[in-house]
Amino acid sequence: MTFTRPDHLSAFGTQSGIPSWITSTRAETLEDVAFFSGAALSHLHFVxxxxxxPHALLRDRLALRAxxxxxxxxxRPERTAELRDAIHLLRPGDLPGPAGETCLAWRRAVERPVSVxxxxxxxxxxxxxRIASWLDAGPGTPVTSAAMVLEAVWTEAPxxxxxxxxxxxxxxxxxLGWTHVVPLLAAGLKRADxxxxxxxxxxxCHRALLASAVEAVRLSAYxxxxxxHLKAxxxxxxxxxxxxxxEMFLTRDAVAPTALPLPDRAARRLCDRLVDLGAVRELTGRDTFRLYGV
Incomplete structure (x- = not known):
């Protein structure tokens, strides 16, 4: 007897690819929520x-959400559009501001394999x-480790x-054996948490990871x-x-034409051509200082 390997990007008949029994069940106790968050993280692990x-692109998009x-x-009032502008429209010598610094920290965090x-x-x-000490504060199961690190950092630096x-x-x-930071917790937690x-x-943390893992799988499929299509x-x-x-579009959430390895006019023409082909989207809705992404 042979078994078909499940496609974790599109299986189970849901938009996210996550089994419906994970997303439709309302869990209240720590044990139940831990079970469902573990199932969602396991599914994300296979993805x-x-x-x-596109792992680098996925991490960069999740970093923006975080x-x-x-x-x-x-x-602060900045949201996705303002954060993109804060880091992609910087000129040499400009300071990104507090929101831009936050965005840059997350982007740097996901770029390289995890190490101190x-x-x-x-x-x-x-x-x-201090980073090494905080990381050492979290031995145990994956979610328990994450929660212990959060508590250790907030105890010393609220x-x-x-x-x-x-x-x-x-x-x-x-x-979980992942080589890179995959931003999940921040986007799933509430201010009261x-x-x-x-x-x-x-x-x-279990509730946050359940919600964020489902979103990450959905985003992975998209x-x-x-x-x-872009490669095609x-x-x-x-x-x-x-x-x-x-290659830049395949790894970055957003790209300014001026960042492309072409003369300015050729870069703008290439971006317009990719939009016409349905391979990238213009992200700002502006006539100038545009940004493009998959």
């Missing part, structure tokens, strides 16, 4: 093992020894939400379809440097 998933959540927690050195690069205002979430996602990923402790915090139309692009430009 992240798929070669066709940055938006952190900015909202701090009481890489995390210190993402969090330049935090000493590497306002350090960005380092707390980045390090908690790093601890979660390490416990941020100062919880013990079992209350663990329950909040980006996989979009990048497959890439041979039709004749501009010199088009191949390198396509």
């Amino acid at each position: 992240l093992c798929r070669e066709e998933v 940055a938006e959540a952190c900015v909202a927690f701090s009481g 050195k890489a995390l210190a690069r993402a969090l330049p205002h935090v000493e590497a020894s 306002r350090a939400d960005v380092p707390a979430f980045i390090l908690a996602d790093a601890a979660l990923g390490q416990a 941020l100062r919880k402790q013990g079992d209350d915090l663990r329950l909040a 980006l996989t379809r979009r990048t497959a 139309v890439a041979p039709r692009l004749r501009a010199k440097g088009a191949g390198e430009a396509v």
